[in-house]
Amino acid sequence: MKFLRPFYIKNRFFYTCLGIIVLFVISFLFPKLLAITKLLFIIFLTVFVLDTLILFFARKGIQARRILPEKLSNGDKNPIELSLENYYTFPVYATIIDETPEQFQLRNFRIQRRLAASSTSALSYELRPTERGEYNFGKLNVYISTVFGLVARRFTFSSDEMVPTYPSFLQLKKYDLMAIHNKLDQYGIKKIRRIGHTMEFEQIKEYVQGDDLRTINWKATAKKNQLMVNQYQDEKSQPVYSVIDKGRVMKMPFDELSLLDYAINASLVISNVILKKQDKAGIFTFSKKVENVVVAERRTSQMSLILEGLYNIKTDFYESDYSRLYGNIKRNITQRSLLLLYTNFETLDSLKRQLPYLKGISKNHLLVVIFFKNTELNNLVTEKAESVQQVYDKVIAEKFVFEKRLIVNELKKYGIYSILTSPENLTIDTINKYLEIKARGLI
Incomplete structure (x- = not known):
């Protein structure tokens, strides 16, 4: 249920409401429970208001950034890195939903992390593309809740980004x-x-200082009565x-x-x-x-x-x-x-x-x-x-x-x-x- 754009009611809120409603119904059969149920209802409303104020009191709250590679490698697992900074002075719970390219068809992608107070966290996940071309990432959505977990505040980061996918x-x-x-x-x-020599034979020449002694041609040396070497050229x-x-x-x-x-x-x-x-x-x-x-x-x-x-x-x-x-x-x-x-x-x-x-x-x-x-x-x-x-x-x-x-x-x-x-x-x-x-x- 959504009242305001950055404000979301979590399932725990509805489960708690359902429990209180059940207690009110039971109170008709057992009147002594009515006072306890009313007290629980007041506590629930107080916690709900407190939870909301705590989340929205900080103007900045959370800062997140998606770090994409210059290009993706087709058929391989490519790491996608995320960086999160928690400006709250208390620990919070983050649910991260990254809008991955439509080619992956990831309908239930989410990462849940506990972020320590006033800390910076780095995490990553992997994507394996199976076709070449352009992959468009959408927004990076981070939902923050407190230990009470009744409401969540949404932060949205990173505008649309395109990454090309190249051969592996x-x-x-x-x-x-x-x-x-x-x-x-x-x-x-x-x-x-390799079979044979790695160089192609070119000619026989007189030995000069610096020539490789392994290339001496002994037959030609005997005929000429002086050192002769085989000369090779690169293949x-x-x-x-x-x-x-x-x-x-x-x-x-x-x-x-x-x-x-x-x-x-x-x-x-x-x-x-x-x-x-x-x-x-x-x-x-x-x-x-x-x-x-x-x-x-x-x-x-x-x-x-x-x-x-x-x-x-x-x-x-x-x-x-x-x-x-x-x-x-x-x-x-x-x-x-x-x-x-x-x-x-x-x-x-x-x-x-x-x-x-x-x-x-x-x-x-x-x-x-x-x-x-x-x-x-x-x-x-x-x-x-x-x-x-x-x-x-x-x-x-x-x-x-x-x-x-x-x-x-x-x-x-x-x-x-x-x-x-x-x-x-x-x-x-x-x-x-x-x-x-x-x-x-x-x-």
Whole structure:
């Protein structure tokens, strides 16, 4: 019940009123209770007035502030911090209702805290966005009550604020830190020893002071009767593109994120790894046409360009046009490149429709087709069937799981690399495949 805008009657008030009414009714049967009931009613009114005066006596009362990050990380838990200052000279009880963005659909969000007298408190909660875009926060409402708890005074802070949600940069930071502390293997990323030399041979030259003694060519030294060394040049940076299918096959959800968002998050991380390995990183998407192109380069601003490009990817429900993808790659990517194609094939027939274009792309480039396991089907296969219907469902699920393996074999037959992975392991499996290709000197 609301009398004035900042003034709210709490449930305890109504419960107490109901109790006093019941006592008045009982007093008709037991007249001796009437005097006690009247006394309780007077005490109740006195406490109610006192509670109201105490809350509204202080002009300032409470000051609160919401501290938002510059941007949110999609698919990750993002901390939202709140700072509260209690100017009352006695402890109060706060109920905090933050108007979170509508994308979260939090209908019963509230935080309850006891605030010490004349103190400052900091608290936080977490939000996990599941789609990229703009997230608008509303007002921060704080309801303050005393130990009596009959009324509450509302304080409103923080005007509307907008925070953009980007692809998972927290995941990017996590892998960066793991690489710094050499803990990548603990998270499933394999340490792969490079085959051969890390430099390309250029020529044999006379030894001069300062040359690496390990590069001495002993055969040439014997022939020339003077020290000769092998001279190497750094390997040329290779272009690596993350190619993201944004058609309807990538709309399948997993753990509240679409396969498209998993692909976007993985592309951000692998692009950073590619640049750290001295290669050129780029991205583009395709569906009805090729869009969101960031040309593969090694410039210092490349990660910012890739992040902005991934942020602006909008999905659609069209069937992806692989013929247009093939034509665009043939026209615009002239140097042999590694193409990490994020897509999804559910059946062998769906692959065979696009196989001629994939074979055409793989003639000039090293193509890795990355597609997803249907984890729900995998769970169904492992469950024990207890009815005829469950047996039928299990057989169908096994058929689809088997078809995924057939797709891998079909791609391998034509020299096309592939990764069949679950969405949660996509980033790790993609990094491992890139490191493997790099170590084998395939690009």
